[in-house]
Amino acid sequence: MEYQGVLRIRLLRQAKGLTQEEVAHALAMRQPTYSFLESGRLRPSKRQVSLLEAYFGEPVEKLLKPWKPRKEG
Structure with missing residues (x-):
């Protein structure tokens, strides 16, 4: 089962x-x-969330916030 929240870590990684x-x-x-974490196919453990927070310098609320593409037009 895929994790429903799309992690923003892909965007942060690509930006760097x-x-x-x-x-x-x-x-x-x-x-x-x-x-798998980046694609949302794996739900991160508490330890993984802590590692991601420290690495990207972003709070968990921002890392786990679903990303929605902008509407064009």
């Missing part, structure tokens, strides 16, 4: 010009695990 592999290495996790 980092690859999933680079972030996963910095957080001491495997790239597939990080990919």
